[in-house]
Each structure stands twice: as C-alpha cells, then as structure tokens.
Amino acid sequence: MKKLSAFLLTLAMMLGALTGCGGNQSGSSGSAPADSGNKTVRIGIYEPQTGDNGAGGKQEILGMQYANTVQPTVEIGGETYDVRLEIVDNRTTPENGPSAAAELVNRDVSVVLGSYGSGVSIAGGKVFEEAGVPAIGVTCTNPQVTSDYDCYFRICFLDPFQGTVLANYAYKELGVTTAYTLAMLGSDYDQGLVHYFTEAFQKLGGTVVAEDFPEGSANFVSYINNAKSAGAGVIFAPVSTNYAQLIIEAAAAQGYTGALLGSDTWDNNKVAESTTGKTVDVKVTTFYQEGGNPDFDNGIKEWINANADAKTNNGGNDMIAAVTAMGYDAYFTALEALKAAGSTDPKAVMEALPSVSYEGVSGLIEFDDIGDAKRDAAYIKTANTQTGAWDFVKVQGVD
Numbered sequence: 334m335k336k337l338s339a340f341l342l343t344l345a346m347m348l349g350a351l352t353g354c355g356g357n358q359s360g361s362s363g364s365a366p367a368d369s370g371n372k373t374v375r376i377g378i379y380e381p382q383t384g385d386n387g388a389g390g391k392q393e394i395l396g397m398q399y400a401n402t403v404q405p406t407v408e409i410g411g412e413t414y415d416v417r418l419e420i421v422d423n424r425t426t427p428e429n430g431p432s433a434a435a436e437l438v439n440r441d442v443s444v445v446l447g448s449y450g451s452g453v454s455i456a457g458g459k460v461f462e463e464a465g466v467p468a469i470g471v472t473c474t475n476p477q478v479t480s481d482y483d484c485y486f487r488i489c490f491l492d493p494f495q496g497t498v499l500a501n502y503a504y505k506e507l508g509v510t511t512a513y514t515l516a517m518l519g520s521d522y523d524q525g526l527v528h529y530f531t532e533a534f535q536k537l538g539g540t541v542v543a544e545d546f547p548e549g550s551a552n553f554v555s556y557i558n559n560a561k562s563a564g565a566g567v568i569f570a571p572v573s574t575n576y577a578q579l580i581i582e583a584a585a586a587q588g589y590t591g592a593l594l595g596s597d598t599w600d601n602n603k604v605a606e607s608t609t610g611k612t613v614d615v616k617v618t619t620f621y622q623e624g625g626n627p628d629f630d631n632g633i634k635e636w637i638n639a640n641a642d643a644k645t646n647n648g649g650n651d652m653i654a655a656v657t658a659m660g661y662d663a664y665f666t667a668l669e670a671l672k673a674a675g676s677t678d679p680k681a682v683m684e685a686l687p688s689v690s691y692e693g694v695s696g697l698i699e700f701d702d703i704g705d706a707k708r709d710a711a712y713i714k715t716a717n718t719q720t721g722a723w724d725f726v727k728v729q730g731v732d
Contacts, residue, residue, distance in 0.1 A: 361440075362398065364405035365415035371406065374414040374677045376667055377421070377442035379433060379457055379468070380449055384425025385548075385573040389598060389656055390449040391646040393471055394420065396660025397446060398643070399633050407668045410675040416668070423453050427521075430456030438464040443677045444670060446663045449656060451475030451492075452521040458482035467670070467683035471663045472597055472620065472656050475525045479704040486686050488663055488698050489597075490708035492522075495618050496529025497731045498711045499569060499594055502616075504537045507592055509566030514543045515556055515580070517572055526571035526596055550576070553583040561589060571596035578607040585611035592616055600714065602652040606721040615716040621658035622712045622725045626694040629661065652722065655695075655712070662693030 365371065378397060381390035397418060406413050419440045423433035430448075434457035437445055445461060445468040448454045454473035461468045462484045470478050470487030474495060479485045503509045512534055516523035524545075531541045542563040544556055557580070560568050568591060570580050577599045584593055592614045595604070600619035608615050623630055634651040637643045644651065666689060671677065673685035691698045699707050710730050714723040 361417055361419050362401070363415055363417040364402045369406075369415055371413050371415045373417050374407065374409065374671060375417050375419050375440060375442045376664070377419045377437035377440065377445035377447075377466075379421060379423055379437055379445050379447035379454075381425040381453065382422040384429075385575060386425040386450045386453075386598075388574045388601060388603065388648065389472075389654075390422075390425075390447075392601070392648075392654045393447070393449045393656040393660040395637070395643055395646055396633075396657040396662075397664045399636050399657075400661045400664035402636065403632070404665070404668065407671055409671050409677060414671075414677070423448055423450075423457065425450060425453060427452045427456035429453070431460050433457065434460035438466055442466060443679050444469065444667045444682050446660070446667060447471055448473055450522060451478055451525065454478045454485070455481060455521065458485050461485070464679075465683070466679045467686055469663050469666055469670075469686075471659045474597065475521050476705075477521070483704075484683060486700055486704040488666055488693070488695075488706045489620055489659060490711060491705060492525045493529045494708065494731060495596055495711060496526050496531075497533040498618055498713075498729050499596070500530050500533035500537065500539075501731060502618075502713060502729055503567045503569070503592070503594060504534060504539050507567065509539070509591070511540045511542065511563060511565050513560035513563055513565035513568045514541060515553075515560075515568060515570040515572070516543075516545050517550075517576065518545045518547050520548075520572075522598070523571050527569070530569050530571075551579065553580050554587060556580075557583045557587045557589050560591070561587065566591045567594050568592075569594040571598065573598055574601045574604055577601075577604045581607050581611065581613055581615060585613050589613070597655065600655045600723070602648045602650055602654065602722075605652070605716045605723050606648075608716040608718045609721040611718055613716070613718065616726065617714055617716075617723075618711045618729070619655040619714060620712065621653075621655035621695045622714060623653045623723070624725070625658075629658065629694040633657065633661070658694050662691070662695050662698060665693060666691050666698055 674681040
C-alpha cells in the first residue's frame with residue numbers, strides 16, 4: 334500500500350491549517366452544554382460544502398448534526414464524553430482532499446466521517462492512513478476507497494452492486510435492450526459506475542452507447558439527441574446533483590421518452606423538484622426511502638423545520654434525502670466504535686471498528702474483511718412529476 338512521505342504529510346497539514354482559517358466552511362459544533370465538565374471526543378466531518386457535490390455534502394452533514402442533538406454524549410471507558418463535530422469543507426475535488434483531511438488530523442479527531450464523493454475520499458485516505466486515523470465512508474461507493482486504505486470503512490453499498498442493480502432493472506424490469514451512458518470526464522464516481530453498469534448490462538445481452546462530457550458543461554441537448562438517435566431506452570447518468578437537473582431539463586425539452594436512470598447522487602429534493610410539470614421518467618437507486626423509520630423521519634423533520642440554516646442546507650424544505658439518513662447512521666456507528674474501543678485513541682478506534690454492529694435507520698451495519706458494509710439491497714425511487722417528491726418503487730437486489 335502506498336503511503337505519503339512524512340514531508341508530504343507535513344506540507345498537507347500546513348496547507349490544511351491555512352485553508353481552515355478562511356470562510357465559514359470549517360468549524361466545530363456540538364450539542365452538549367459548554368460547561369458540562371465532561372471530557373470531549375472529536376469526530377471529524379470530511380464533507381464537501383462547496384463545488385459540484387456541495388449540496389449532497391450539506392445534506393449528509395445534516396444527518397450527523399441531527400444525530401449529535403439526539404445523543405450529544407458517549408460513554409468511553411467508564412467516563413462520559415461530550416461529542417464535538419469538527420467540520421471541514423473538502424470542496425468536492427480530489428486536489429482539495431489532502432489539505433482538508435490534514436486539517437482534521439490537526440484537530441486531534443478520533444475518527445472521521447465522510448466523504449460524499451469517492452474521488453475526494455480516496456484522496457483524503459492517503460492522509461488518514463499516514464496519520465493512523467480511521468475514517469467511515471458514508472456514501473462513497475467506489476471500491477478503491479476501502480481496497481486502497483486500511484483506515485477506511487464504509488456503511489454504504491458499492492458501485493459494482495449499484496451498477497448491477499441498475500442494469501438489471503433497466504434490462505429485466507423496463508425491458509430495455511439499448512442503454513446510453515453519460516458521465517463526466519475525470520470523475521472516479523461517474524466513470525466507475527458507468528463501467529459496472531455497462532459490464533452488467535452487456536452480460537445480460539444489452540447494447541451500451543457511451544459518451545462523456547467535460548467538467549463545467551451546461552448544455553446537454555446534443556447528448557440527449559445522441560441518445561435518441563441511438564434508440565436508447567434509458568439514459569444512465571451517475572452525475573452530481575447540478576448536472577442531473579440540467580440533464581432532466583434537456584431531456585424534457587427534447588421530448589426524450591425513455592427513462593432517465595440516476596444513481597444515489599440523484600436522490601436529492603432539488604432533482605425531484607426539477608421534474609415538476611415535465612414529461613420525464615426519472616428513477617434512482619439509493620440507500621433509504623422516507624417512511625422507512627417513522628421516528629427518525631418525524632424527529633429530523635421537526636429539527637429541520639426549527640432550524641433555518643438546516644432547512645437552507647436541505648434545499649429549502651424538509652424532504653429527507655437518503656444521504657441524510659446515512660449521515661445519521663454513520664454518527665452512531667462511530668459512537669459504537671468509540672464505546673468498543675474504550676478509548677479516544679484513533680488506533681484503538683480503528684482496531685474496534687471491524688467488530689462493530691449497529692442497527693441503523695438504513696438497516697444493519699456490519700463490516701466485511703475489507704471494511705465494506707454487508708449490503709445486499711438498494712431502494713429504487715421515481716420522481717413524481719406532479720408533486721416534486723420521490724415515490725417508492727421497490728427494493729432491488731442483484732438477482
């Protein structure tokens with residue numbers, strides 16, 4: 334396994350310290366009273382709040398922040414600790430990951446949660462590995478996150494699974510034999526999912542027509558027309574939230590009649606709202622469906638509606654994104670690891686993580702030998718073009 338040299342790590346930490354001094358994207362928060370007299374354990378939040386994945390990162394953080402209000406303390410080795418969240422913006426892109434990760438290491442965190450986005454998770458993993466700090470991926474689905482770094486665990490399903498689920502659904506459930514894939518150049522997440530979807534769809538006997546678009550693209554009309562010319566019954570575009578909305582707009586404008594298939598990044602209230610009044614068929618795979626845990630749903634909705642900043646970060650309403658539920662589960666998974674370790678020492682927490690078992694709102698969380706969650710099902714949802722909300726379709730496995 335490749336590791337950063339001490340020089341590079343030190344340089345990254347210096348850059349991270351400088352990054353953390355500006356703006357309001359980095360900070361600390363915790364729900365325990367400041368004068369509680371308890372010791373403090375720090376959990377790092379390594380998430381995008383700006384860039385292409387900023388919207389999704391903010392929603393993932395909301396789950397962690399709400400969880401911190403539900404349980405702001407944890408018993409570690411017979412003592413009560415206040416839990417403080419150390420939040421750093423990794424700004425979506427891999428080149429920004431190391432400095433953000435180093436900033437969290439500088440803040441003496443015991444464990445890290447994140448990131449939304451596989452590329453930036455992989456980039457941060459280099460720093461966490463060198464520093465000996467464990468990280469729990471929340472919705473980063475690329476296999477390299479855990480295969481490349483022993484420090485990384487994760488609670489979500491992986492791209493090979495999600496890509497196969499979508500391919501099976503398109504071919505077997507929708508009856509599609511020709512699929513068009515669209516991914517951003519240079520995105521580990523996009524390209525990885527397209528690879529696994531294509532592999533599974535072709536194995537079933539289908540045909541795949543693939544195109545890529547450059548970062549910063551704003552017009553997707555030509556791509557939609559190319560999909561129509563290819564006779565594609567589905568367009569599979571595992572892209573970020575902002576690109577998803579542009580693709581939906583272009584598909585509606587060009588009268589595309591097939592299904593638009595999105596991955597977990599499309600499970601966002603802004604994406605669902607963007608279909609309102611349009612003749613489009615949008616379906617996504619994701620980790621959680623609102624209604625799966627009424628106590629959680631009611632509690633976080635009340636919290637979001639009572640907190641103007643939380644509501645803004647959730648896109649202006651109280652619709653529950655799956656990434657928010659996953660952020661909530663990741664927080665409690667971290668608490669279980671801290672309790673099992675009996676220590677705030679990152680090394681002890683890392684050693685305790687493989688044996689953690691936690692029944693979350695998104696299902697049972699346990700880890701395999703690589704550190705991946707043992708997940709065998711995904712939720713499929715469809716956008717309701719009348720209400721701008723997500724409607725449950727089915728739970729889908731790979732069979």
